[in-house]
Amino acid sequence: MENESYGIQVNGNSVHQVNGSLYQAKMRIRKPKWNIKASEMSRRTFNPIRAIVDSMNVEPNPSKNMIALSIGDPTIFGNLPTDDNVLQAMKEAIDSKKFNGYAPAIGYQKSRETVSNFYSCPEAPLDAKDVILTSGCSQAIELAIAVLCNPGQNILVPRPGFSLYKTLAVSMGIDVKLYNLLPEKSWEIDLKHLESLIDDKTGCIIVNNPSNPCGSVFSKSHLQKIIAVASRNCIPILADEIYAEMVFSGCKYTSVASLSTDVPILSCGGLAKRWLVPGWRMGWILIHDRKNVFGNEIREGLVRLSQRILGPCTIVQGALEAIINKTPQEFYDNTISFLKSNSDICYSALSTVAGLRPIKPSGAMYLMVGINMEHFPEFESDVDFTEKLIAEQSVFCLPATCFEYPNFFRIVVTVPEDMMLEACARIKEFCEQHYHLHTDSILQDIECDK
Numbered sequence: 001m002e003n004e005s006y007g008i009q010v011n012g013n014s015v016h017q018v019n020g021s022l023y024q025a026k027m028r029i030r031k032p033k034w035n036i037k038a039s040e041m042s043r044r045t046f047n048p049i050r051a052i053v054d055s056m057n058v059e060p061n062p063s064k065n066m067i068a069l070s071i072g073d074p075t076i077f078g079n080l081p082t083d084d085n086v087l088q089a090m091k092e093a094i095d096s097k098k099f100n101g102y103a104p105a106i107g108y109q110k111s112r113e114t115v116s117n118f119y120s121c122p123e124a125p126l127d128a129k130d131v132i133l134t135s136g137c138s139q140a141i142e143l144a145i146a147v148l149c150n151p152g153q154n155i156l157v158p159r160p161g162f163s164l165y166k167t168l169a170v171s172m173g174i175d176v177k178l179y180n181l182l183p184e185k186s187w188e189i190d191l192k193h194l195e196s197l198i199d200d201k202t203g204c205i206i207v208n209n210p211s212n213p214c215g216s217v218f219s220k221s222h223l224q225k226i227i228a229v230a231s232r233n234c235i236p237i238l239a240d241e242i243y244a245e246m247v248f249s250g251c252k253y254t255s256v257a258s259l260s261t262d263v264p265i266l267s268c269g270g271l272a273k274r275w276l277v278p279g280w281r282m283g284w285i286l287i288h289d290r291k292n293v294f295g296n297e298i299r300e301g302l303v304r305l306s307q308r309i310l311g312p313c314t315i316v317q318g319a320l321e322a323i324i325n326k327t328p329q330e331f332y333d334n335t336i337s338f339l340k341s342n343s344d345i346c347y348s349a350l351s352t353v354a355g356l357r358p359i360k361p362s363g364a365m366y367l368m369v370g371i372n373m374e375h376f377p378e379f380e381s382d383v384d385f386t387e388k389l390i391a392e393q394s395v396f397c398l399p400a401t402c403f404e405y406p407n408f409f410r411i412v413v414t415v416p417e418d419m420m421l422e423a424c425a426r427i428k429e430f431c432e433q434h435y436h437l438h439t440d441s442i443l444q445d446i447e448c449d450k
Helices: 020-029 040-044 047-053 084-096 110-118 136-148 163-170 191-196 219-234 295-306 314-326 327-349 382-393 418-434 441-447
Strands: 006-011 015-017 131-134 153-159 175-182 201-206 238-239 265-270 283-288 358-359 366-371 407-412
Touching: 040 084, 040 163, 084 314, 110 131, 110 283, 110 314, 131 136, 136 163, 136 238, 136 265, 136 283, 153 163, 163 175, 163 238, 175 191, 191 219, 191 407, 201 219, 219 238, 283 295, 283 407, 327 358, 327 418, 382 407, 382 418
Parallel strands: 153 175, 153 201, 201 238, 238 265
Antiparallel strands: 006 015, 131 283, 265 283, 358 366, 366 407
16 A cells, blocks of 8 residues: 555646655645734734833832832822712613613714713714714724724824824824924924924824823914814814813813814713723714714714724713713812822922923823933933832833933822822932033033133
8 A cells, every 4th residue: 555656637637647655745745834923913013101111121129119100090099089979870880781782883872962962062062973982082092093094194193192193003004203292382282393294195183182191281272273284284183182171270171173163173082081980991082073074984984993893881881971960070170189289299399300300281190301311421311211210219200202202201190199299209319319410511600600
């Protein structure tokens, strides 16, 4: 049997005699091999915060308790719980047993009506048909980018800005152009720079107000100038307004949509920050279609994209009406009061530290601090600076390289007040130990004395 030959027909006519063992050996050589590779989309997906933080191979000072001022999750320390009415609404939704099944991909009609009623105003009216419920604000941003842009197009993103915009866009094959925010103008947009980046492939402008990571809040007049740029160039706006109304006393929040007469806007928001429940994953897109520019095209596109998954959590949807309508204003006011107090503490403490330049925030839950690197010559970058801060003082701040803005770091102001005071004291001690008066500064002082 080892030498048995087989007749093999070739092209349907000729026959060749092949030794059986040789034929079987060749067939074994031709056997398919495993060749599983990650998709192009997964290869393109890159989160700079995770990449930078995960590469920071540093141990905190074991003699000091770790103070993490790095994570934008207001629930971590337990000092900012959500309102009891919010919890009660969830309990009632569960006990009703009405929300254990699938909901429409874009959300229950009643839940969408609740959101539209809450955000509708005479300048920017909304109906339920203008609301798409999503799994958190992150998915809202993802769907908005996906419906407005094709691979090969570009979006305009703030610098410094929330890293997720770039992560999502690049994974879809969409280019990112970074427009500058101006720290000397409380992080207003450099409008000339913004407009210079627009070309025939620009799909949308992302406007984040109030801002992560800056804690800034745009004035009405500045928003009108942004809208004017979009109008001149016929570019829609994607408004990330997850921190809507989270502004400090003396400052007023204005939604982009309420000021637009011709620029169509997709506004993204959710429960995460204002109601202090980021883990509940409830977000939404508000469709503001000025002059019917979006038409059915964008609306139908958003519906189709939302059908890729089966929508956000039905239990939260069931509780949404009570959450939004029964949460007392006092709850919001107390949250904002706490955040402002902590921001003031941090800003005041770090304003006196040589070599640092905090930028006073007006809302959200963040504060950006500039590092005058020439006075800290032993550190190569803001990443190096923050690594050493962890190693020596056990204080963790995010280097602003994570937000495409080197030589700054971001502080999250949601920690308990005593922890904020301690963190600021440690940062001050750290800077005093490493600060060096730059030669140019000495010469300038000498010149001034003359």
